[in-house]
Amino acid sequence: MQISVKRDKLVSAVSHVAKAVSTRTTIPILTGIKLKATDEGLTLTASDSDVSIEVQIPSEEAGEWGVTVHKPGSVVLTARIFGEIVRKLAGDEIQISVDDRFAALIRSGQAEFTINGMNADEFPQLPQLEEEKVLSIPSDLLKTMLRQTSFAVSTSEMRPILTGIMWSLEKGQLKFVATDSHRLASRSAVVECAEDLYFHNVVVPGKSCNELMKILDDNQAVVDIVVAENQILIKANHILFYSRLLEGTYPDTSRIIPQGSKTEVVVHSKDFLQSIERASLLSREGKSNVVRLVTMTDNNVEISSNAPEIGRVTEMMTPVSVNGEELKISFNAKYMIDALRSLDSGEIRVSFTGAMSPFVIRPTDHDWILHLILPVRTY
């Protein structure tokens, strides 16, 4: 293998695939990045047990040179060392040549590195997916949907299926649901796909979703999503992102979302967030992190918290509107803060069905987002 490659393109490709490199593995080949040079260009691949990422650097793109392959071939180079070398090299162009014993000579400017590589034949093969279930979505929208749900994923291995985000598609509407059984976040969006395409119970590990978020661009370039038996593939610009799916049946969460409401409070989400953050300052110290919300007769809302041995905090808030029954309810401040921070809406409606029942948070201007939080029993 012998190539010349544009430095900044290689740096960017390495930083993308590096997200899939195993840091804790006893299998040396998995600490590496596979480089494969063909007539089309250079492909970099990295893989751990959950996620595989492949990035292509084409020979030329939009008139801009990317890579010249003098001699096709492949090698696996230790990700961390290779990554640091390409980042630190001075020239615009990097020459890489690999001999029969997988020693790679990396040259740029006045510097010349020789590092020991590994046989690319030993690198795991990426899954071959049948591209039957394909849908398309703008990159930034997918990123937003992940951001608005991933925080609610369970971190406990007690119920492994809850450590992922459940993706489903019905009637052209993609829906993400995440819950740790104390709170739930859901986000829907219309996508481009075959009219009758349907899937359910596609549970993508939370860790994969977090890595995927880092790779997705903040623009409206369309990415394709391919859903297969045990894998999901996201195809962005020159990047293929594979993740395994979690096995098992995701619980039916639609049943726990209360339909009507007894008390409705509409608030500016930023003001409400700041009140909750202040109230949680002390309760967080006291470990419980419970804040209390009480509707007052003058249509104000009192947010308070009490941490024994530390102190207490009380704050009066004027919501946009308060309707329905009087209410005293306590909840975990962190769940509320996570939900409010993930929202991009100015105004939200909180619908309560009593002090002991889950309550629902929705933006007032659209139905794409729903958060549900279970209250804490304090009486």
Place this chain on the structure above:
Amino acid sequence: MQISVKRDKLVSAVSHVAKAVSTRTTIPILTGIKLKATDEGLTLTASDSDVSIEVQIPSEEAGEWGVTVHKPGSVVLTARIFGEIVRKLAGDEIQISVDDRFAALIRSGQAEFTINGMNADEFPQLPQLEEEKVLSIPSDLLKTMLRQTSFAVSTSEMRPILTGIMWSLEKGQLKFVATDSHRLASRSAVVECAEDLYFHNVVVPGKSCNELMKILDDNQAVVDIVVAENQILIKANHILFYSRLLEGTYPDTSRIIPQGSKTEVVVHSKDFLQSIERASLLSREGKSNVVRLVTMTDNNVEISSNAPEIGRVTEMMTPVSVNGEELKISFNAKYMIDALRSLDSGEIRVSFTGAMSPFVIRPTDHDWILHLILPVRTY
């Protein structure tokens, strides 16, 4: 005690004194910040065993309101909680009132916190220093001097005296020296002081120097330095910074600095730094972190490094000039990188006196800075 105080002034004062708050202490009062309200304004104080910091908020300054003291008094409030509260409060003005049992009521906007305080009489007294040895220096210059020497302080408790920076003053010239016995950094500057003022062996703990750096502004406002028996005091704008001094006798470092030189290499410091950084990429992985420098017959310099099992790197550099005997020398890349990063000069002169002797790095345009590094024996 009862006061109204400008929120941003209080936030800034708390963030300054918080640097002296003990995080690991079993004495509750030392986890606190002391607030003292008098007719002059509000004073905040925090203290651990090494460093004490006091910040004043005057009633009024340059026509701008700072604090109104309705009732003088004092209290100690837990630093972390108090700090978070003042940062998160919404209003521009914060009211604090403290009752006889040291419960503090903190109000701003619609929020009202009540937190338990402690008796200020139990807070340690700050040292009373005799202001005999006083000198003045611009804030940014003192900060630079600390930055250019503190990295060379020893982190080993084997020789405790080397864990500090040695400050000395002679003939109006302030000099900082730090060494961990493998490398040395020294920095001098002319300061304003009484003509005959002299001190030596004033060793300020490295940790104190790091905290002091964070407090000093990046401008030319003059700060006063007061040197006393066991303490040093730095007076910046409304801030008093006290540090204890290390006990013991700092070694006489002037004797180990070689006078002449056998080989002199002049380089652009940035190019040289980048070469050394690249060479250290592999050796750092191989744990030894030794790089090798060889002068070539064509007046170039070869920088190389070899890490068994990982690989090797070689780079040819063209210095501004090379004079004197041929040289092959090995040294710890980290020491060289630390020294080069701390320099602000474009061009430096490295003076060698043989492969086994310490070598000296100086800027070519002034004499205020000197770095010394001991080579590593590799033959």
